[in-house]
Amino acid sequence: MNALRLSLLFLLFSSLTQAQQWFYPELKPLAAPELAPFDFGVASGDPLPDAVVIWTKLYIESDQQELVKWEIASDTLLKNLVQTGEVYTNGTTAFTVKVDVKNLEPGTTYFYRFQHKGKYSPIGRTRTASQSGERLRLAVVSCADYQGGYFNAFGDIAKQKNLDAVLHLGDYIYEYGVWRGGRKRMMKRRYREHIPDKTCTELRDYRTRYGQYRLDAQLRECHRLHPFIVIWDDHEIANNASVDGAESRNSDWEGRKKTAKQAYFEWMPIRENPERSIVRSFSFGNLAELWMLDGRLAGRSAQATGPNDPALNSPDRHMLGEQQTDWLLNGMKNSQARWKIVGNQVVFSQLNDSKVFDRRPSVRMDRWDGYPAERQHIFDFIYKNDLKNIVVVTGDVHTSWAFELTGDPADPEVYNRKTGKGVVGAEFVTPSITSFNFDEFVPKFVGAEARRRFKKKKNNPHLRYVDLNHHGYLLLTLTPEKAQSDWYFVKRKDRVDDRVKLCASRHIMFDGKEIEK
Numbered sequence: 073m074n075a076l077r078l079s080l081l082f083l084l085f086s087s088l089t090q091a092q093q094w095f096y097p098e099l100k101p102l103a104a105p106e107l108a109p110f111d112f113g114v115a116s117g118d119p120l121p122d123a124v125v126i127w128t129k130l131y132i133e134s135d136q137q138e139l140v141k142w143e144i145a146s147d148t149l150l151k152n153l154v155q156t157g158e159v160y161t162n163g164t165t166a167f168t169v170k171v172d173v174k175n176l177e178p179g180t181t182y183f184y185r186f187q188h189k190g191k192y193s194p195i196g197r198t199r200t201a202s203q204s205g206e207r208l209r210l211a212v213v214s215c216a217d218y219q220g221g222y223f224n225a226f227g228d229i230a231k232q233k234n235l236d237a238v239l240h241l242g243d244y245i246y247e248y249g250v251w252r253g254g255r256k257r258m259m260k261r262r263y264r265e266h267i268p269d270k271t272c273t274e275l276r277d278y279r280t281r282y283g284q285y286r287l288d289a290q291l292r293e294c295h296r297l298h299p300f301i302v303i304w305d306d307h308e309i310a311n312n313a314s315v316d317g318a319e320s321r322n323s324d325w326e327g328r329k330k331t332a333k334q335a336y337f338e339w340m341p342i343r344e345n346p347e348r349s350i351v352r353s354f355s356f357g358n359l360a361e362l363w364m365l366d367g368r369l370a371g372r373s374a375q376a377t378g379p380n381d382p383a384l385n386s387p388d389r390h391m392l393g394e395q396q397t398d399w400l401l402n403g404m405k406n407s408q409a410r411w412k413i414v415g416n417q418v419v420f421s422q423l424n425d426s427k428v429f430d431r432r433p434s435v436r437m438d439r440w441d442g443y444p445a446e447r448q449h450i451f452d453f454i455y456k457n458d459l460k461n462i463v464v465v466t467g468d469v470h471t472s473w474a475f476e477l478t479g480d481p482a483d484p485e486v487y488n489r490k491t492g493k494g495v496v497g498a499e500f501v502t503p504s505i506t507s508f509n510f511d512e513f514v515p516k517f518v519g520a521e522a523r524r525r526f527k528k529k530k531n532n533p534h535l536r537y538v539d540l541n542h543h544g545y546l547l548l549t550l551t552p553e554k555a556q557s558d559w560y561f562v563k564r565k566d567r568v569d570d571r572v573k574l575c576a577s578r579h580i581m582f583d584g585k586e587i588e589k
């Protein structure tokens with residue numbers, strides 16, 4: 073073979089492997105050819121009063137840069153164009169496209185689409201942050217394991233009218249390969265299989281995994297119709313991640329974090345920033361301010377080994393780290409908003425699960441219960457500055473909860489369940505979209521007993537609601553008088569099915585003392 077042919081072959085081979093970095097032929101059978109090249113749909117996010125990020129991706133084999141045009145309008149037919157623009161994309165961002173559209177009007181619904189070589193994307197709908205102060209409606213979600221079932225909860229949120237945004241609190245993807253050889257009970261509930269069939273460690277793995285999730289029609293439709301405000305939890309990187317490691321870290325942990333962050337920022341409609349930080353806040357006029365936290369990669373110390381670990385109570389151990397904690401606390405102190413909403417990965421409230429998980433303290437050590445000194449510092453600041461009307465929203469535990477937010481539910485000097493003394497707000501926890509919870513791990517009667525033990529006043533006096541078996545989402549509605557959480561549960565997740573039911577509601581009143589019973 074002569075040198076020319078050799079170098080031509082080399083060029084062909086290297087461009088093929090290059091293109092594999094963003095084309096993922098193994099996803100083609102799942103793709104929606106009628107949408108090509110916008111197979112992954114459109115999305116929007118991070119709404120400000122005057123700006124919103126719009127997103128799409130080209131599913132093409134090109135190794136050139138490609139021109140994509142965009143337009144945004146005030147009407148569904150895109151007749152009343154508000155802005156248009158052009159942007160180049162290429163393989164370095166896997167042909168994703170992100171535009172931070174500015175100079176928009178607050179609390180306004182917009183419609184947008186992209187165009188590439190004469191082909192149009194589906195028309196997306198989005199909404200800037202309302203400043204009117206009347207009402208805010210946020211769907212709150214977390215933990216969508218593709219293998220654990222169909223995303224009916226996303227399908228239902230897509231149909232919700234008058235939503236301001238969807239808060240995604242993490243575990244947008246799971247990094248695992250295809251489950252094999254687990255418990256029989258679990259294996260029976262593996263309804264779909266992950267692509268690629270390996271734990272994500274490389275950029276191509278994470279990109280392909282996001283691609284697979286985004287080819288789910290219900291998730292894609294949910295993105296098309298509502299702006300998302302997202303944060304990662306651990307599974308966007310690796311299970312039980314912290315700054316310095318994870319349950320199954322590979323040797324190059326810094327590299328893996330960087331890779332996982334890159335894929336996340338490529339695929340999520342999150343506003344770009346040089347540090348690829350997810351820590352940011354959103355203002356909804358006088359009604360609410362929202363702080364989105366990073367309890368994983370910004371400042372988290374490694375998990376303690378259990379309740380007897382001598383390091384557990386050390387003030388040197390952090391969930392958020394000093395910088396982020398100061399930013400949050402000063403932000404809440406200086407905020408004029410009636411409701412102070414905190415979007416957080418893991419359960420913030422004290423949860424006495426010693427009667428349920430006594431042999432698995434690691435479950436507790438990953439939550440705020442595993443970082444008691446930093447939590448106490450936060451409560452000390454809250455009490456000292458007389459902050460109230462705080463609503464923490466949380467995911468991670470795949471189950472549904474409502475707590476009164478208090479510095480110490482076990483200490484009558486701090487908290488009184490009857491009078492509401494020491495209550496500074498509420499924590500509402502959203503169930504998983506599909507990820508396993510109690511009835512998928514243990515027989516129903518075991519779950520029922522666990523629920524009874526959790527609910528015992530002696531164990532958790534500040535607990536106002538718990539459900540351990542259902543999947544779905546919660547809808548947070550804020551008005552000047554009231555913050556209400558409504559839990560919507562899906563009927564099934566072993567196939568696409570649109571039956572969803574409102575199953576529970578809890579609320580707190582503004583400056584009120586306790587959650588309605």
Ligand SMILES: [Fe+2]
Pocket residue numbers: 214215216243307468469470507
């Ligand atoms: Fe999860």
